[in-house]
Amino acid sequence: xxxxxxxxxxxxxxxxxxxxxxxxxxxxxxxxxxxxxxxxxxxxxxxxxxxxxxxxxxxxxxxxxxxxxxxxxxxxxxxxxxxxxxxxxxxxxxxxxxxxxxxxxxxxxxxxxx
Amino acid sequence: xxxxxxxxxxxxxxxxxxxxxxxxxxxxxxxxxxxxxxxxxxxxxxxxxxxxxxxxxxxxxxxxxxxxxxxxxxxxxxxxxxxxxxxxxxxxxxxxxxxxxxxxxxxxxxxxxxx
Numbered sequence: 001x002x003x004x005x006x007x008x009x010x011x012x013x014x015x016x017x018x019x020x021x022x023x024x025x026x027x028x029x030x031x032x033x034x035x036x037x038x039x040x041x042x043x044x045x046x047x048x049x050x051x052x053x054x055x056x057x058x059x060x061x062x063x064x065x066x067x068x069x070x071x072x073x074x075x076x077x078x079x080x081x082x083x084x085x086x087x088x089x090x091x092x093x094x095x096x097x098x099x100x101x102x103x104x105x106x107x108x109x110x111x112x113x114x
Numbered sequence: 115x116x117x118x119x120x121x122x123x124x125x126x127x128x129x130x131x132x133x134x135x136x137x138x139x140x141x142x143x144x145x146x147x148x149x150x151x152x153x154x155x156x157x158x159x160x161x162x163x164x165x166x167x168x169x170x171x172x173x174x175x176x177x178x179x180x181x182x183x184x185x186x187x188x189x190x191x192x193x194x195x196x197x198x199x200x201x202x203x204x205x206x207x208x209x210x211x212x213x214x215x216x217x218x219x220x221x222x223x224x225x226x227x228x229x
Binding site for chain 1 (some may be wrong): 145146148150155156157158159160163165203205207216217219220221222
């Protein structure tokens, strides 16, 4: 299965600022997924990112707040914009395995907004 | 609505005990089901993947079963150890798109194994 390097692992940010999270995959993948995990809750899909096209956002998530880039088949970024304390969460990227259709996740970014 | 439910929400056991974590899903038309482990503040580690055509998968002390007709999966952990303490998440993939699809996650079971 793919190996994903996610950065940063954690950050503490001031409200009103933005943070960009990076995910690098060791193989080419068609689709990458970005999830949010709020404290004490399970994972919620933010968007699906295809290379060369606009990301597809889930209900409740908008591009202005969570812009995503997907410049090539091994890399993607998620930006959390104009942050508020409610954005404090763990953010995770994920890719699917084309052979067994299982999913691999990055190590997560633990974001605290103060 | 496709939902995934995990019971119990939390479980505390003494070291060495065998235990079962439960996952139920509302739509039997699943593609596969995956069990993950999550340590506090960290990402997800895949434990076992069961395709819809399979009944169970085993890896070391872990065994996962799948019963599509009843909408249930169980994760069996044998001879539990303190290092097994983590949150265990069940996730279901409902579509057959080969290019990937969303996962629907349960709320997780927080397991504590006491020495």
